[in-house]
Amino acid sequence: MNAKPPADPTSRPDSPGRSPAASFAELGLPAALLETMTGLGVTEPFPIQAAALPGALAGRDVLGRARTGSGKTLAFGLALLTRIADARAEAKRPRAVVLVPTRELAQQVGEALEPYARTLGVRLATVVGGVSINRQVAALRAGVEVLVATPGRLTDLVSRRDCFLNQVRITVLDEADQMCDLGFFPQVTELLAGIPDDGQRLLFSATLDRDVDRLVREHLHDPLHVSVDPAAGSAATMEHHVLTVHPADKYATATEIAARDGRVLMFLDTKAGVDQFTRHLRASGVRAAALHSGKSQPQRTHTLGRFKDGEITVLVATDVAARGLHVEALDLVVNVDPPADAKDYVHRGGRTARAGESGRVVTLVTPNQRRDVSRMMAEAGVRATVTPVRSGEATLTELTGAKRPPSGGTPQGNAPFRGMGTRPGRGGKETRKAAEARKAAEARAAARVRRGR
Incomplete structure (x- = not known):
C-alpha cells in the first residue's frame, strides 16, 4: 500500500495491503533464517510481526504501535537483518542502528537478534552507558553491521569520532515514547540529523503522542501504519x-x-x-x-x-x-x-x-x-x-x-x-511521641547495662 497517510499519522492503523501471514515462510525470509527460527521454536508470527514484516522487508518506513511484549523486536529485527546482510560495514560505520531507551532493553534486543545475525553473517554490537567504552570502540573499529545503542552512549561515540552515521541505511527507534519521556528527544533528533535522510526508518512505540508525533512527522516518509491494540x-x-x-x-x-x-x-x-x-x-x-x-x-x-x-x-x-x-x-x-x-x-x-x-x-x-x-x-x-x-x-x-x-x-x-x-x-519526621518512646527505651537499656556491670 503506497497511499499517502492522513495528515495525522497517528489517526488510524493501516494494513500491509495483504492478509496477515500465517507463517514466517510466507513472508519471503531467507531459507537459512527460517531454519534457525524453526530450531528456536519461532514458527508462527505474532500480529505485529505479520503486519509489519511485509512492508519492512520491502523497504518501507514503518510506524508501529504495540504494547511491550507483543513481539515487535522480531517485527523490525528480521527485516533489518535480511536487508543489510548483503554487504559488510566499514570500520566505525554501521549500516543499521537500533536506538532504545535503556541498557536492559539494549541487552534484550541484542540477545534476541544475535542468533539470527550469526546465521546471516551479520556482525552485531551493543553500546550502552555504565560499562567501559573502550571495548565498544574496539568493536566499532573492527566493523559492525548492526549497532544497538542507547542515545547517550551513541552520542558520546559520535562526538569522539569513534562512530560515523553517514552509511546507516536502516534506523529503528524502539520504545520511542519512553526515549522521549526520559528526555532523550534532543539527542535522538540530533542523531537522526546525522543519518542519511533517504534510508529506511522503523519506529515502534506504545503511544504516539507529543514528541513521538514530532519524530513521526519529521523523520518518517509515507510510513506503513501497523497497530496492535494494547488491551x-x-x-x-x-x-x-x-x-x-x-x-x-x-x-x-x-x-x-x-x-x-x-x-x-x-x-x-x-x-x-x-x-x-x-x-x-x-x-x-x-x-x-x-x-x-x-x-x-x-x-x-x-x-x-x-x-x-x-x-x-x-x-x-x-x-x-x-x-x-x-x-x-x-x-x-x-x-x-x-x-x-x-x-x-x-x-x-x-x-x-x-x-x-x-x-x-x-x-x-x-x-x-x-x-x-x-x-x-x-x-x-x-x-x-x-x-x-x-x-x-x-x-x-x-x-x-x-x-x-x-x-x-x-x-x-x-x-x-x-x-x-x-x-x-522516604524519610519521615519522627513524631514527639515516637521520640519520647525511643528515649525511654534507650534509658531502660542503659539502666540494664549499668545493673549488669
Whole structure:
C-alpha cells in the first residue's frame, strides 16, 4: 500500500495491503533464517510481526504501535537483518542502528537478534552507558553491521569520532515514547540529523503522542501504519488486582507475597526503598536482589541473569525494570508502591503475560491512595478486582500464593520500616511521641547495662 497517510499519522492503523501471514515462510525470509527460527521454536508470527514484516522487508518506513511484549523486536529485527546482510560495514560505520531507551532493553534486543545475525553473517554490537567504552570502540573499529545503542552512549561515540552515521541505511527507534519521556528527544533528533535522510526508518512505540508525533512527522516518509491494540493483546491472559491494605500492614503483606513459591517482580518508587526492602527480604530468608539505576551495568546484568535462572526468586526494582526486561514464565508483578501514571502501570504490568502467557498484576493500595490509583487505572483502560487483605489471611494466599517467610514469620506490621515515612526510603519526621518512646527505651537499656556491670 503506497497511499499517502492522513495528515495525522497517528489517526488510524493501516494494513500491509495483504492478509496477515500465517507463517514466517510466507513472508519471503531467507531459507537459512527460517531454519534457525524453526530450531528456536519461532514458527508462527505474532500480529505485529505479520503486519509489519511485509512492508519492512520491502523497504518501507514503518510506524508501529504495540504494547511491550507483543513481539515487535522480531517485527523490525528480521527485516533489518535480511536487508543489510548483503554487504559488510566499514570500520566505525554501521549500516543499521537500533536506538532504545535503556541498557536492559539494549541487552534484550541484542540477545534476541544475535542468533539470527550469526546465521546471516551479520556482525552485531551493543553500546550502552555504565560499562567501559573502550571495548565498544574496539568493536566499532573492527566493523559492525548492526549497532544497538542507547542515545547517550551513541552520542558520546559520535562526538569522539569513534562512530560515523553517514552509511546507516536502516534506523529503528524502539520504545520511542519512553526515549522521549526520559528526555532523550534532543539527542535522538540530533542523531537522526546525522543519518542519511533517504534510508529506511522503523519506529515502534506504545503511544504516539507529543514528541513521538514530532519524530513521526519529521523523520518518517509515507510510513506503513501497523497497530496492535494494547488491551486486546493482554486482556485474555492478564489479571489485575488492587489489594487494599492498612498502612501499618503494607510491608508485612508484601513480605508474605515475596515468600511465595515461584518468581515475582516487585516495584518500589525509590532506590533507597528498593535497597531497604531487599535487605529486609534477605533477612527474612527470601532470595531477593535489587535492581535500580544506582547499580553499575555489570551488577544489573548479573542480577537479571540470576533472576532469569531462578537463583533468586524476587527482583525488587524501580521503574528501570519496567521496560526491556523479559523473563520466561514470570506470572506475578507486584506494585508495592503504585506507579505514578497509567503509562508506568502498563509497562510494569507488561513484564508478565508476555507473548500470550498468563499473568497477574497486583497493586498494594492504602486508603489515601485509592482515589489516585482508581483514576490512573481508568486512564490505563484497566478494570481491576479490588480486595481488602491483611497479612496472614487466606485471601492473600489465594490471590498471590503468599506465605510466611522462611526465617520464622512475618514481621509485625511495618517494623523494619518504622521512622521511614509511608514508604521505605522516604524519610519521615519522627513524631514527639515516637521520640519520647525511643528515649525511654534507650534509658531502660542503659539502666540494664549499668545493673549488669
